[in-house]
Amino acid sequence: MFSPGQEELCALNKEPVKYGELVVLGYNGSLPNGDRGRRKSRFALYKRSKASGVKPSTVHVISTPQTSKWKTDYMMDDPNLLQVGFVTGIEDKVEYPGEESVAISSKGHHSVCYTLSRTQTVIVEYINDRDTDMFQVGRSTESPIDFVVTDTISGNQNTDETQITQSTISRFACRIVCDRIPPYTARIFAAGFDSSKNIFLGEKAAKWKNPDGHMDGLTTNGVLVMHPKGGFTEESKPGVWREISVCGNVYTLRETRSAQHRGKLVENETNILQDGSLIDLCGATLLWRTADGLLHTPTQKHIEALRQEINAARPQCPVGFNTLAFPSIDRKDVVKKKDVEEKQPWAYLSCGHVHGYHNWGHRSDTEANERECPMCRTVGPYVPLWLGCEAGFYVDAGPPTHAFTPCGHVCSEKTAKYWSQIPLPHGTHAFHAACPFCATQLSGENNCVKLIFQGPID
Incomplete structure (x- = not known):
């Protein structure tokens, strides 16, 4: 781990720290009509001037009819992910058995909302994490999305005139969290936070409570990851496709892409991205290249x-x-x-x-x-x-x-x-x-x- 003095020395370095790059499969160096802004065929992840990562903190269990009203008033239509902006600036008294009332507010905080029923919701608040940077990928052009990805048309015929009747890529598909200190480990999580800093998993989304008591879930069409065996080298072999949960746990694939029941937990695997890892968003597949891996790649x-x-x-x-x-x-x-x-x-x-x-x-x-x-x-x-x-x-x-x-x-x-x-x-x-x-x-x-x-x- 770097000392504060070493951190300052790195900050003075003219070369920004690159965590890695995401490259969209199906494009031979650039989009057909050219790379534009956040929509491009490849996206480089650099260390931010200020940490942007978040980590889970307080958990609130809400058992109140108001939960349904909140969902009705604040839900934005995204049938692919069932995630929307939750409550901004609304406070409510939450009664815990045997405890005093607790006032909660989602204003200013990132949060993940798990709707268990019409009257019960679990909200996990996230706080700033000064040790990580967060990058978000999705179809939405809203400001929280760092890398805008649209459906890839086979044969590289994807142009502005090409019409997708209904995209299967979520507006807020996934997020990648990178450690700000070497070796700059990158981890992937399903779902991204919207403009209200929220992730919403509705009643129909696959979700559950783990043995440790923490909630977790899957997005509608899922975020799949495959790590190649032997890294991304001449001797590499295909790995096994897995599904990544909202909390970054690894599961076997569901029977179908949007099935209600999750696969089995794969305890000996992690959500850490490796050089050559593939990320599938159900409509577009991304290749993750580490900064070190790119140094050994043809230019x-x-x-x-x-x-x-x-x-x-x-x-x-x-x-x-x-x-x-x-x-x-x-x-x-x-x-x-x-x-x-x-x-x-x-x-x-x-x-x-x-x-x-x-x-x-x-x-x-x-x-x-x-x-x-x-x-x-x-x-x-x-x-x-x-x-x-x-x-x-x-x-x-x-x-x-x-x-x-x-x-x-x-x-x-x-x-x-x-x-x-x-x-x-x-x-x-x-x-x-x-x-x-x-x-x-x-x-x-x-x-x-x-x-x-x-x-x-x-």
């Missing part, structure tokens, strides 16, 4: 150097003999007519042979993307290749030799194989592997293919 400059190295080798189309080249990073995922006619690399994903674009080889009138490779006669998807530009998804700094199927995003072999075996939550009950760069569900024999480039003939 944008490294990825750009790899792109230039591939292009410098002058790969050629084996049919048209024209030289191929990956477009610059700032033009990623955009097929332009000039690229189609000249340099954009395309590949047959069943065999991996890389070509320039050609408009022949169709094998089916109904499956427009099914083509026959002129090199090996293998029939399969024929797609443009894109370099994976989001460095946070890479588990190593290897050359981009493999492509995900069927989207065609290219990255290192170990990165491709790692994400190819990760079961990501999909909808409210399914799991499947997906490309981290565009969120497209993977297919094919191995979910990825090794690319076969032909060098220049001259």
Whole structure:
């Protein structure tokens, strides 16, 4: 632990302390229309000038008909989470058996409200914690949310014009609490505090009293976390998906995403985030990278150097003999007519042979993307290749030799194989592997293919 003098020394350091970063799966370096304010494809968590964390303090049990009136008067509609602003500035006398009346007020305090019935509510007040910083993630654009996250559309087609009929991401989805002293441990909790500094779990939300007497609960669609085995390295393996409670306890998954009954408590696991931990908010999945982990991750400059190295080798189309080249990073995922006619690399994903674009080889009138490779006669998807530009998804700094199927995003072999075996939550009950760069569900024999480039003939 740092002494006060050491804390002051750190404060004088020009470099702010970074706890880590959250990267949203499905975006190849930025949102389709650009990162704007708190809505972006990745969010860095830095040590705040003043501690912003809170910790549980006083517990109040309210048994009064006024509880229902409070909920009616102050509830804001959020069916996905059943959490709303509670009471601000309202005091009531609470009678405890054998004790004197106690006056409580939620004004100025964070609190979690557990509605047990129409006439009984448990309120847990939170007080400031000078040892931690709190960051909140959710769909709401209200000021308590530090990182605004919206539903990820598969295939990276998420634009402002894309309409989500009903989002499954909570307005106040989760909060991450980081220790302000080394090693800057980060912990995740389900649900976030709203503009009134409250979390509300209604009658239908899963909630219970633990053996130690403390209340806990789950949000409607849940906050799921998966810690990879072996960290986020070349040797990493998928871990097991768990659900995190409002108090940060770890449970096995419910039968369905919004089931009323919780899973079993996993006592030997914690809510501490590790480098490479995945956080699923039922509509968007986030990757947590620690500050130390990011130091060992390829940078944008490294990825750009790899792109230039591939292009410098002058790969050629084996049919048209024209030289191929990956477009610059700032033009990623955009097929332009000039690229189609000249340099954009395309590949047959069943065999991996890389070509320039050609408009022949169709094998089916109904499956427009099914083509026959002129090199090996293998029939399969024929797609443009894109370099994976989001460095946070890479588990190593290897050359981009493999492509995900069927989207065609290219990255290192170990990165491709790692994400190819990760079961990501999909909808409210399914799991499947997906490309981290565009969120497209993977297919094919191995979910990825090794690319076969032909060098220049001259």
